[in-house]
Amino acid sequence: MAKVSDFIDAPPAAWTGRHDGAGEEHLRWHERVRLLGEDSQNDAADVTVLGFASDEGVERNQGRRGAAEGPAAIRSALGSLSLLAPVASIDLADAGDVTVTDDRLEEGQERLGQAVAAVIDSGSLPIVLGGGHEIAFGTYRGVARSARRSAPGQGSENKPAKFGVLNLDAHFDLRSAPRATSGTGFRQLLELEEEQGSEVSYAVVGISEAANTQTLFDTAEKYRVKYLLDTDCGVTRRAEVLDFVQSFLAENDLIYLTVDLDVLPAATAPGVSAPAARGVHLEIIEAVCDLVAASPKLAAADIAELNPAFDLDGRTAKTAARLAHRIATHHFERKIHD
């Protein structure tokens, strides 16, 4: 079986963070994460972090370069986060980064797909740290080529698993372009599935009417995309948002969760290529991540678009780290209670 290290360009570096003492009562991420290398015997951690160091897709989409530095900034913010008693036994691994050099984005997405599939097939949950939202086509390829995709769906011996992609984003990212960009990923995957005669359902939480043109809404309709506008996702609408997500979980057998940090208000996530004037409050985004992470259907997650060059006092990196932490710990808590 292929190992994740076969597809990695930059092996993981040592994690750092605050150290308060040796006991488990002081535990933080940097003291728990083990680094995966070519010689690692057991790759199947509960959660495996890997990075996608790319901003080529953002550049091609007329955006602001800098997201290639995102994975390092998220790891740095994750390092000092506490692992409290209920999750102190979580096995966390870092596989290192897939790196996009020059303009070889498509190659990088392919390698990311192979790395993600290797992690899933080892029995671990991959959380991929971006990187521009071109990460999505790579992570999707990983879920699509994993054994979980070809396993039969629930309640049916013959039908393949129903695959749902849930995007938390101000944008549809359904653009048509001659080459892959950070704005084309979901159109690419919908077209690929159509060509293959297979199916994927795509849903988005947080769409901004001001930041998507009519042609993008028309494309969303063509592909029967389910979505909630940012104006439907205020903190008083939490129950409706969670109902929307719960229905999507119920309709599918296998879920890929992707978080584009520009779904959050610019005050919470200034360090992105396209900050949101309104956005969806972190309280709602967190509740959605918690719900999805606690589902055994979750196959992979990623967090995209952190651009440290535009961050203010590391607040976007801290937010990204907090979401990665919640996805990891909610996944683990469900796993140990099952």
Ligand SMILES: N=CN[C@@H](CCC(=O)O)C(=O)O
């Ligand atoms: N990842 C994609 N992003 C948006 C960027 C929008 C903007 O730059 O204003 C999109 O393509 O729609």
Ligand SMILES: [Mn+2]
């Ligand atoms: Mn976006």
Ligand SMILES: [Mn+2]
């Ligand atoms: Mn996006």
